[in-house]
Amino acid sequence: MRRRAILVVLGGFAVVTGLLIWGLSRVGIHQGYRPEQPIAFPHNVHAGDNKIPCLYCHSAARTSRHAGIPAASVCMNCHSMLEKQTVEIEKLREAIQLGRPIAWVTVHKLPDFVYFNHSQHVLSGVRCQQCHGAIEEMDRVGQVSPLTMGWCLNCHREHANLPTENFQRAVLSLSSSPKPVAGLDCASCHY
Amino acid sequence: MSRDAKTADAARSYHEGRREELVQIRRSRTDEYWKSPDELHGRTRSSGEFGGALPAPGDIPPAEATRRDFLALMGFTLGAASLAGCRAPVQHAIPLLESSDQIVPGVANYYATTCGGCPSACSLLVKQRDGRCIKIEGKDD
Numbered sequence: 001m002r003r004r005a006i007l008v009v010l011g012g013f014a015v016v017t018g019l020l021i022w023g024l025s026r027v028g029i030h031q032g033y034r035p036e037q038p039i040a041f042p043h044n045v046h047a048g049d050n051k052i053p054c055l056y057c058h059s060a061a062r063t064s065r066h067a068g069i070p071a072a073s074v075c076m077n078c079h080s081m082l083e084k085q086t087v088e089i090e091k092l093r094e095a096i097q098l099g100r101p102i103a104w105v106t107v108h109k110l111p112d113f114v115y116f117n118h119s120q121h122v123l124s125g126v127r128c129q130q131c132h133g134a135i136e137e138m139d140r141v142g143q144v145s146p147l148t149m150g151w152c153l154n155c156h157r158e159h160a161n162l163p164t165e166n167f168q169r170a171v172l173s174l175s176s177s178p179k180p181v182a183g184l185d186c187a188s189c190h191y
Numbered sequence: 192m193s194r195d196a197k198t199a200d201a202a203r204s205y206h207e208g209r210r211e212e213l214v215q216i217r218r219s220r221t222d223e224y225w226k227s228p229d230e231l232h233g234r235t236r237s238s239g240e241f242g243g244a245l246p247a248p249g250d251i252p253p254a255e256a257t258r259r260d261f262l263a264l265m266g267f268t269l270g271a272a273s274l275a276g277c278r279a280p281v282q283h284a285i286p287l288l289e290s291s292d293q294i295v296p297g298v299a300n301y302y303a304t305t306c307g308g309c310p311s312a313c314s315l316l317v318k319q320r321d322g323r324c325i326k327i328e329g330k331d332d
Contacts, residue, residue: 035281064297071290096288106282 028111034142035105039091048136054128061128065117069104072096107141108132114149115189124181130155152189156182296321303330 046052055061060068075092095102110116122128129135133144145151159182183189225231287294294300299320306313318326 030279060295060297064295066297068296069284069286071287073288073290099288101285101288103283103285106284109282 029146029148030109030143031146032142032144033107034140035107037105037140038102039088039095040140041088042139043135043141044137044139054135055122061118061122063119065115065119067118072102107143108147110147113190115191153184156184156188158182294322299325 046057047054057070057074058067059070060066072092072095076096079089079092092102121131131145131147133142135141286296297320299318302317302319304315304317306315314330316328316330317324318328
């Protein structure tokens with residue numbers, strides 16, 4: 001009887017310790033983070049049904065390290081002419097009339113010691129869905145990738161090496177779609 | 192027996208006698224120990240810790256919850272509630288209201304301007320990013 005009680009206590013202690021270690025290993029990983037936004041913008045309607053290209057709204061991704069969230073005037077490019085009226089569209093119009101920028105909640109956030117440049121990846125031909133998941137099916141954006149260094153390195157290792165042989169290099173330089181060259185040393189991202 | 196042995200024997204028997212006397216004194220003194228006048232005159236019921244029978248489970252009334260217990264419970268509840276409410280802080284991304292093709296977040300704009308520190312009016316090159324001037328350099332013409 002007493003020995004069984006000791007075993008139960010030890011088992012409980014082991015379970016709690018296991019949970020603690022697992023939880024601590026996931027600190028800083030926000031996979032599955034799907035916060036409520038001030039305006040419930042559905043990507044599945046805009047990017048999915050209407051097939052608006054990602055870079056139409058997030059145009060800064062072509063030239064800047066930030067992809068950027070579109071200004072309210074980008075929304076009004078279409079919505080000033082559309083008859084569709086919902087509560088959320090009304091919130092957008094109200095924000096513009098009152099002159100208050102919309103405070104969106106950041107979903108994908110990397111720590112400050114990492115330098116991630118969107119334009120490098122977009123211009124190398126990396127599709128948005130490779131890191132951000134199937135955005136065109138989401139009604140509310142959530143983070144689907146862990147965005148850990150190991151996860152980034154999985155792709156970087158695959159695309160790191162430029163060929164050194166002359167023939168391969170000639171093929172690479174003459175090919176119309178440039179192959180991405182991903183840095184694999186520490187200073188590629190931590191500088 | 193030798194003279195020394197006789198003395199040793201005598202000493203031993205003397206000491207043994209005295210020891211027996213001591214043992215007898217101790218035995219008799221135990222009977223005469225008393226801790227209260229009642230006990231001295233033989234009026235106590237028993238000599239155990241519980242005078243009489245051991246207490247039955249129904250005899251002791253359950254202890255009421257004290258103020259101390261209430262405060263302890265409140266303290267633990269407060270701690271548990273604050274621990275359960277811990278969340279990472281929400282970060283906001285606030286874009287412009289009116290977009291501009293000149294202003295791209297994260298891309299720097301350079302402005303040629305003049306320094307107003309003294310009448311020399313030296314030319315300056317100002318690097319501005321996200322609405323903030325982050326580098327001012329002199330600009331040689």
